[in-house]
Amino acid sequence: MKKGTLRQILLLTDGCSNTGEDPIAIASLAKEEGISVNVIGIVDRQEMSERGVSEIESIAEAGGGISQVVYAKQLSQTVQMVTKKAMTQTIYGVVNKEVSQILGEEKELEDLEPEKRGQLMEVVDELGETMDLDVLILVDTSASMRNKLPMVQEALIDLSVSLRARTGSNHFALFSFPGKRKDVDKLINWSPNFDSISGAFKKMATSGVTPTGPALQEGIRIMAKRMKKKGTMDDELALEEEA
Amino acid sequence: MMSSLSKKKLDIKLHPGQVIIGKWHRKSYQIVRELGFGATGTVYLADSKQGLVALKIASDSMSITSEVNVLRHFSKVQGPSLGPSFYDVDDYVANQGVYPFYVMEYINGEPFLPFLKDKGGEWLGIMVVQLLGDLHRLHQEGWIFGDLKPENLLVTRNPNRVRWLDVGGMTRVGRAIKEYTEFFDRGYWGYGGRKAEPSYDLFSVAMLMINRAYPSRFEKNTSKGPTSLISKIKAKNTLEPYETVIRRGLEGKYESAMAMRQELMSVVQNTSFTSRPKSEGNTITGKGKSVSRQARKKRNNVKEQKKPLVGLFESMLFASFLLILYILYLFGQAV
Numbered sequence: 272m273k274k275g276t277l278r279q280i281l282l283l284t285d286g287c288s289n290t291g292e293d294p295i296a297i298a299s300l301a302k303e304e305g306i307s308v309n310v311i312g313i314v315d316r317q318e319m320s321e322r323g324v325s326e327i328e329s330i331a332e333a334g335g336g337i338s339q340v341v342y343a344k345q346l347s348q349t350v351q352m353v354t355k356k357a358m359t360q361t362i363y364g365v366v367n368k369e370v371s372q373i374l375g376e377e378k379e380l381e382d383l384e385p386e387k388r389g390q391l392m393e394v395v396d397e398l399g400e401t402m403d404l405d406v407l408i409l410v411d412t413s414a415s416m417r418n419k420l421p422m423v424q425e426a427l428i429d430l431s432v433s434l435r436a437r438t439g440s441n442h443f444a445l446f447s448f449p450g451k452r453k454d455v456d457k458l459i460n461w462s463p464n465f466d467s468i469s470g471a472f473k474k475m476a477t478s479g480v481t482p483t484g485p486a487l488q489e490g491i492r493i494m495a496k497r498m499k500k501k502g503t504m505d506d507e508l509a510l511e512e513e514a
Numbered sequence: 515m516m517s518s519l520s521k522k523k524l525d526i527k528l529h530p531g532q533v534i535i536g537k538w539h540r541k542s543y544q545i546v547r548e549l550g551f552g553a554t555g556t557v558y559l560a561d562s563k564q565g566l567v568a569l570k571i572a573s574d575s576m577s578i579t580s581e582v583n584v585l586r587h588f589s590k591v592q593g594p595s596l597g598p599s600f601y602d603v604d605d606y607v608a609n610q611g612v613y614p615f616y617v618m619e620y621i622n623g624e625p626f627l628p629f630l631k632d633k634g635g636e637w638l639g640i641m642v643v644q645l646l647g648d649l650h651r652l653h654q655e656g657w658i659f660g661d662l663k664p665e666n667l668l669v670t671r672n673p674n675r676v677r678w679l680d681v682g683g684m685t686r687v688g689r690a691i692k693e694y695t696e697f698f699d700r701g702y703w704g705y706g707g708r709k710a711e712p713s714y715d716l717f718s719v720a721m722l723m724i725n726r727a728y729p730s731r732f733e734k735n736t737s738k739g740p741t742s743l744i745s746k747i748k749a750k751n752t753l754e755p756y757e758t759v760i761r762r763g764l765e766g767k768y769e770s771a772m773a774m775r776q777e778l779m780s781v782v783q784n785t786s787f788t789s790r791p792k793s794e795g796n797t798i799t800g801k802g803k804s805v806s807r808q809a810r811k812k813r814n815n816v817k818e819q820k821k822p823l824v825g826l827f828e829s830m831l832f833a834s835f836l837l838i839l840y841i842l843y844l845f846g847q848a849v
C-alpha cells in the first residue's frame with residue numbers, strides 16, 4: 272500500500288543569516304507546501320548569539336519542524352533524533368487534524384481518553400516506520416563553519432545509518448550555501464544513502480555571507496520539482512485512510 | 515544538549531505534598547519527592563492507595579503515550595514483570611495546561627554502576643546474567659530494549675536483582691531502534707546497523723560490561739586515532755575473565771541472549787575472582803579460553819587445593835544455578 276512521502280528540509284548552520292529574504296518567512300512557505308523545516312545550530316567554544324538562537328527557533332517553528340542548538344560533538348545523535356522526532360511530529364499533526372475534524376473544532380488528541388490516544392499513537396508509530404522520507408539537507412558553509420564540516424559529514428553518515436534501519440525508503444540530497452556563484456550549490460543529488468559523501472565538502476567555497484533565506488527558497492523549489500516528477504498522491508489523503 | 519526542543523508548554527514542577535488527581539480516572543496521588551528526570555519527563559515518587567508508586571509526568575503527550583503502550587503490553591505478559599509494572603495513565607489539569615502522566619511500580623534500588631563499584635568482578639557477571647535472562651524473555655516477546663545503559667538499570671536488595679526502567683527505547687523486532695545512547699550503540703562504533711534485533715541489545719550488554727571498567731566512558735576517535743574496543747577490554751584486569759564473552763557480544767556472534775547468558779554463567783562458575791595479583795592471574799584465566807575444558811580443569815585444581823569440597827559440589831551441581839548462588843555466598847562474605 273502506498274503511504275505517501277514525508278518531506279523535510281534539514282538546515283545546519285552556526286549563525287545568523289545576513290543577506291536575502293527573511294528565512295522565517297520562507298520557512299512558513301515551506302510549511303504551506305507540506306515540507307517541514309528542521310534547524311540545527313552548531314556551536315563550538317563560543318556560545319551562539321541570542322539573535323542566532325532566536326532565528327533558529329523561529330525558522331523551525333514557522334516551518335513546522337524542530338530546532339536544537341548543540342556542540343559539534345553531539346551533532347550525530349542530534350541530527351538523527353531531530354529528524355525522527357520531526358517525522359513523528361508531522362504525522363501526529365495530521366492525525367490531530369483528523370481528530371479535530373471528527374470531534375469538532377478545538378478538540379485535540381489530548382481531549383481523547385488516554386486509552387484511545389494510545390491506539391492512535393500506534394498508528395503514528397507505524398506510519399513513522401513505514402512512510403517514505405525525503406530529506407533535503409542544507410549546510411551552511413560560510414567561513415566560520417569550516418572546522419565543523421568534518422563533524423557534519425560524520426553526522427550525515429550516521430543519519431543515513433539510522434534511517435536505513437526503517438522499513439520505508441529514504442532519499443537524501445545535499446546542498447551547501449552560499450554557493451560559488453549561486454546561493455546554493457548541489458553536492459549530492461537525490462540518493463538513498465550517503466556512501467558518496469566523503470569528499471563532498473571539499474568542493475565547497477567558503478565565504479562570509481550566510482544567505483539562509485535564499486537557500487531555503489531554493490530548497491523548496493528543488494523539493495517541489497521532485498514532487499512533481501514523482502507525481503505522488505496527496506499525502507494527507509493517504510494518511511486519512513490509514514488513521 | 516544546550517537548549518531543548520521547541521516546546522509550546524512549559525515543563526511542570528510538582529512539589530512534595532502536592533496531590534495530583536487524574537482527569538479521567540479520578541485516582542489521587544500525593545507527591546513524595548522527585549526521583550529523576552530525563553529527556554521525556556520527570557519521575558516522582560508518590561503515595562497512593564496501592565502504596566508507593568512512581569509517577570512520570572511530561573508536557574508532551576506523544577512520548578508518554580508511546581511509553582504507556584509499551585508498559586501496558588508488558589503488564590500482560592506472563593511471568594515476572596519485564597520492567598516496572600504499569601498501573602494508571604491519566605491527565606493532570608493544572609493552571610498552565612493539561613499534563614499527561616502515567617503511574618508505574620516504584621523500583622527501589624541502587625543505580626547499576628555505583629552498586630558494582632566496590633564489589634568483586636563476579637558481581638558484574640551475576641548482574642549481567644540476570645539481565646540477559648530478562649532480555650531473552652523480552653526478545654521472545656518480539657521486542658528489543660534499544661537504549662540499554664547503566665542509567666536505565668537499578669539493583670534492588672534482598673535479594674539483589676537487576677531491574678530495568680525507561681522503556682522509551684523499546685522497539686519491535688525488525689523496526690528502526692527508537693532511542694539509543696552513542697556509547698552503547700553499535701552503529702556509532704561501526705559494528706552494525708540500527709535495526710532492532712537481539713544482537714543489537716547484546717552489543718549494548720557488552721558495552722555495559724566495558725563501562726564497568728571505564729566509568730567515565732571514552733570516545734570513538736581520539737587524537738591517537740580510532741579507539742579499538744578490543745584493546746580497551748584487554749587493558750583492564752576486571753574485564754579479563756569476560757574478554758571472550760564481551761568480544762563475541764560486540765561482534766554479534768551470539769544467536770540469542772540465552773546463548774550469551776550460558777557462556778557468561780560458565781565464566782562466573784569457573785573463574786576465581788578473589789585476590790588476583792598478576793602472577794596468579796595467568797593460572798586462573800586461560801585468556802579467553804574460560805569456557806574450554808582445559809581451563810575448567812585447571813580451575814578445579816586451583817579450587818581443590820583451597821577447598822576440597824568445592825570440587826565435589828562442582829560435579830554435582832555443574833551448570834546449575836545453585837552453584838552461582840554458592841559462589842555468590844562465598845564471595846559475598848569476602849567483600
Ligand SMILES: Nc1ncnc2c1ncn2[C@@H]1O[C@H](COP(=O)(O)OP(=O)(O)O)[C@@H](O)[C@H]1O
Nearest residue numbers: 550551552553554555557568598619620621680
Ligand atoms: N519506576 C521507577 N522506579 C524508580 N525510579 C524511577 C522509575 N522510573 C524512573 N525512575 C528514575 O527517574 C529517572 C528518569 O526516568 P526515565 O524514565 O529514565 O526518564 P527519561 O526516559 O525521560 O530519560 C531514572 O533515571 C530513575 O532514576
